[in-house]
Amino acid sequence: MPPRRLLVTAALPYANGHIHLGHLVEYLQTDIWVRFQKLRGHNCRYFCADDTHGTAIMIRARQENRSEEELIAEMQAAHERDFAEFGIEFDNFGSTNSDENRALCAEIWQSIRDAGLVKEKDVEQLFDPEAGTFLADRFVRGTCPKCAATDQPGDNCSSCGTTYSPAELVDPQSTLSGATPEVRTAKHLFIELEQLHAFLDEWTQCGEHLQPEIANYLKGHFLGPTDKPEPLRDWDISRPAPYFGFEIPDSPGNYWYVWFDAPIGYIASTRQWCDKHGENLDDWWKSDDCEVHHFIGKDITYFHTLFWPGMLKTAGYSLPSKVHIHGFLTVDGEKMSKSKGTFVNARTYLDHLDPSYLRYFYASKLSSKVDDIDLSLDEFIAKVDKDLRGKFVNLASRSAKFVAKTGLSATYPKDEGLFDAASSAAAEIAQAYESCDYSKATRKIMALADSANAFVEANKPWELRKDPENEQRLQDVCTIALNLFRQLAIYLAPVLPKLAEQTGVLLGDPITHWDQAQTPLVGTPVAKFKHMIQKIEEKDVQKMIEESKETTPPTPASGELASADGNESANTTTLNDPWKDPGDPLAAEPLAEECTFDDFMKVDLRVARIVSAEHIEEARKLLKLQLSLGGGEYRQVFAGIKAAYDPEKLVGRLVVCVANLAPRKMKFGLSEGMVVASGPGGSEIYVLSPDEGAVPGQRVH
RNA sequence: GGUCCGGUAGCUCAGUUGGUUAGAGCAGGGAACUCAUAAUUCCUUGGUCGGGGGUUCGAGUCCCUCCCGGACUACCA
Numbered sequence: 001m002p003p004r005r006l007l008v009t010a011a012l013p014y015a016n017g018h019i020h021l022g023h024l025v026e027y028l029q030t031d032i033w034v035r036f037q038k039l040r041g042h043n044c045r046y047f048c049a050d051d052t053h054g055t056a057i058m059i060r061a062r063q064e065n066r067s068e069e070e071l072i073a074e075m076q077a078a079h080e081r082d083f084a085e086f087g088i089e090f091d092n093f094g095s096t097n098s099d100e101n102r103a104l105c106a107e108i109w110q111s112i113r114d115a116g117l118v119k120e121k122d123v124e125q126l127f128d129p130e131a132g133t134f135l136a137d138r139f140v141r142g143t144c145p146k147c148a149a150t151d152q153p154g155d156n157c158s159s160c161g162t163t164y165s166p167a168e169l170v171d172p173q174s175t176l177s178g179a180t181p182e183v184r185t186a187k188h189l190f191i192e193l194e195q196l197h198a199f200l201d202e203w204t205q206c207g208e209h210l211q212p213e214i215a216n217y218l219k220g221h222f223l224g225p226t227d228k229p230e231p232l233r234d235w236d237i238s239r240p241a242p243y244f245g246f247e248i249p250d251s252p253g254n255y256w257y258v259w260f261d262a263p264i265g266y267i268a269s270t271r272q273w274c275d276k277h278g279e280n281l282d283d284w285w286k287s288d289d290c291e292v293h294h295f296i297g298k299d300i301t302y303f304h305t306l307f308w309p310g311m312l313k314t315a316g317y318s319l320p321s322k323v324h325i326h327g328f329l330t331v332d333g334e335k336m337s338k339s340k341g342t343f344v345n346a347r348t349y350l351d352h353l354d355p356s357y358l359r360y361f362y363a364s365k366l367s368s369k370v371d372d373i374d375l376s377l378d379e380f381i382a383k384v385d386k387d388l389r390g391k392f393v394n395l396a397s398r399s400a401k402f403v404a405k406t407g408l409s410a411t412y413p414k415d416e417g418l419f420d421a422a423s424s425a426a427a428e429i430a431q432a433y434e435s436c437d438y439s440k441a442t443r444k445i446m447a448l449a450d451s452a453n454a455f456v457e458a459n460k461p462w463e464l465r466k467d468p469e470n471e472q473r474l475q476d477v478c479t480i481a482l483n484l485f486r487q488l489a490i491y492l493a494p495v496l497p498k499l500a501e502q503t504g505v506l507l508g509d510p511i512t513h514w515d516q517a518q519t520p521l522v523g524t525p526v527a528k529f530k531h532m533i534q535k536i537e538e539k540d541v542q543k544m545i546e547e548s549k550e551t552t553p554p555t556p557a558s559g560e561l562a563s564a565d566g567n568e569s570a571n572t573t574t575l576n577d578p579w580k581d582p583g584d585p586l587a588a589e590p591l592a593e594e595c596t597f598d599d600f601m602k603v604d605l606r607v608a609r610i611v612s613a614e615h616i617e618e619a620r621k622l623l624k625l626q627l628s629l630g631g632g633e634y635r636q637v638f639a640g641i642k643a644a645y646d647p648e649k650l651v652g653r654l655v656v657c658v659a660n661l662a663p664r665k666m667k668f669g670l671s672e673g674m675v676v677a678s679g680p681g682g683s684e685i686y687v688l689s690p691d692e693g694a695v696p697g698q699r700v701h
Numbered sequence: 702g703g704u705c706c707g708g709u710a711g712c713u714c715a716g717u718u719g720g721u722u723a724g725a726g727c728a729g730g731g732a733a734c735u736c737a738u739a740a741u742u743c744c745u746u747g748g749u750c751g752g753g754g755g756u757u758c759g760a761g762u763c764c765c766u767c768c769c770g771g772a773c774u775a776c777c778a
Contacts (some may be wrong), residue, residue: 040717119773149720213705213706216704216705217704217705217706217772220704220705220773220774221704221705221773228751272722298772364713365714367714368708370772371706371771372771372772374713376712376713378712379712379713379727382727382728383713383726383727385740386726386740387727388724389738389740390738390740390741391740391741393737393738394737394738394740394741395737396737396738397736397737397738398736398740398741399736399737400737401736401737402736439713439714440715441713443725446726447726450726450742453741454739454743455742456737456741456742456743457734457741457742457743460734460736462734462735462736462737463736465736473746529737532737532738533738534738535738535740537724564766621778622777622778634734638777638778639778640777640778641778670722671777671778674778
């Protein structure tokens with residue numbers, strides 16, 4: 001096969017945060033693919049960059065009282081250090097805040113203009129008069145227009161889940177300055193993606209560029225059936241000043257939205273590399289001889305499978321040969337959590353554990369599917385120890401020292417076909433790597449390790465060495481074992497570059513090409529064996545988790561927590577509190593702004609008895625309850641607690657309800673109140689009960 | 702509710718266009734070995750392939766239906 005020209009990218013990490021284990025799934029997946037292609041002799045390049053623009057960076061720089069440039073330079077240095085220590089090797093790591101990127105944005109923008117895809121529309125957005133900036137949704141908080149929950153984010157209510165625009169919030173507040181934002185109208189520029197509908201339909205559905213489940217998802221959600229396509233929404237790609245980014249040349253005062261210039265960063269990073277190496281950008285981005293491969297997470301599917309191909313197509317650049325989409329990382333089956341210590345930064349990992357462990361573990365879990373992968377800590381420890389140390393490195397460790405003096409045999413001995421079996425497995429393993437099915441590749445490789453260990457076991461070099469008569473046989477057995485080991489090291493080289501390097505040193509022959517696994521090494525010296533990998537220690541994993549725990553609960557701004565009856569206050573810092581409850585519920589939903597006693601009295605909370613409770617088949621979350629306030633006074637209430645409570649078990653119990661809530665018409669009938677409950681939602685809902693002695697109708701003071 | 706993806710051993714998964722008796726690794730049990738970083742090897746327990754129905758000479762695989770889990774999307778709190 002002639003060498004392929006391959007341009008590979010991983011998504012650009014945002015300059016606002018540090019690299020964590022979740023990010024690493026992608027950068028390692030991509031790095032392994034790139035190393036594999038390079039090992040095969042292809043002209044493969046791995047480009048990435050920091051994604052630096054947008055409001056979040058601007059705001060943070062302001063808060064830290066420094067320039068955006070200083071901030072992003074610092075973050076980029078940290079990112080690059082973390083990547084390097086994990087063995088992630090980019091051919092170029094750039095920044096979206098670069099001259100190259102600005103020029104490319106302008107060029108591509110012009111093409112999109114020329115193609116008649118741009119239109120102007122007025123957009124109403126909240127503006128912070130004190131900070132002098134428009135506010136993205138998440139920088140506005142206020143009272144939910146539906147359920148009146150206070151201090152809710154600008155796009156949806158964490159209490160009731162309603163989605164709305166920030167302009168609909170009651171009493172909105174800017175999180176930047178605390179000022180009341182005003183609604184201002186600004187001109188925004190939109191790309192009419194719908195004009196590219198036919199092209200996108202064809203491109204996404206042809207079966208070559210996307211995993212089947214992704215193509216399916218796009219068809220179902222955005223593109224619609226071919227005979228009845230749904231129009232694609234216009235894409236808002238401008239933001240009015242002030243905005244940290246690039247000003248749009250033909251629209252002064254407006255800046256490209258970060259999602260416009262971010263993917264162009266792939267090309268800009270390529271250009272930087274081309275300029276450094278005397279290469280021609282067009283050979284990489286405008287040539288049919290070059291394949292472009294993007295690796296991304298499923299959260300940014302939309303941008304990379306619709307907007308981005310649309311932009312490339314319009315501007316005359318190569319379309320991606322393939323967009324490889326992976327799922328998220330969970331730890332011990334759950335979302336990474338700061339309080340549980342499973343939200344682990346790359347740096348924290350590096351302080352305690354060997355990067356090879358994680359490289360191998362991810363490889364052993366990754367497939368070409370979009371499924372999430374789970375880092376079960378027990379499995380991580382067991383697998384790394386068993387496979388890497390017990391099966392793989394052990395092969396060298398148990399045979400190298402017997403031939404340290406003699407080196408390898410001059411000719412390759414008869415080995416019952418083991419070497420041939422492993423060399424003919426090359427094609428299948430390569431195919432697995434090529435299709436990103438690394439779990440399959442590692443499985444195959446470990447099967448080879450098993451048979452190699454069995455060979456050593458059967459031929460007992462430790463007995464052979466006892467009798468000088470067997471000297472030749474001893475050398476032959478170890479020559480075989482070390483050659484089998486070397487084949488594995490070659491096959492694992494994309495995953496474990498450091499071990500491949502160490503193997504090269506041990507056997508005096510650097511691993512540089514996949515095909516080295518086809519020819520045994522003979523007649524060469526063997527270096528003194530040094531440990532190649534340390535045993536993974538459970539206590540180190542524990543330490544890493546401990547260190548990742550965010551134990552300090554956020555201190556309430558007021559320093560006071562009002563208790564339910566309103567007449568006591570407690571300073572949380574001086575209390576003897578043996579429970580040490582974690583702070584995430586409070587962090588997830590910060591305290592609402594202070595209210596007066598009169599405010600509180602507006603809400604009439606009453607003890608009520610649930611006299612009936614029934615399922616509503618069509619509702620996913622709701623139960624229909626009849627509450628008695630005593631004396632024949634009843635309320636029909638729809639409560640979103642279906643996932644957490646059995647209706648039968650609720651009947652008869654006392655609860656607290658908001659008895660004077662304005663009735664609300666719902667899909668299934670009129671709801672005349674609320675049952676108060678805590679919890680994040682889903683099955684985690686905890687209905688409040690009064691203590692024994694309370695009777696329906698009593699007011700809660 | 703809609704769309705989609707899943708459900709195979711205690712755990713993680715493999716099962717190619719339907720084809721002998723459903724597999725691997727780990728974990729569990731038993732033995733061997735002592736070269737190796739207490740690593741390794743051999744033997745072994747364990748499955749109504751989510752349930753039911755259908756097509757077929759034959760179904761883990763194809764079709765229908767139901768149950769369960771997940772993702773997205775919506776009504777809604």
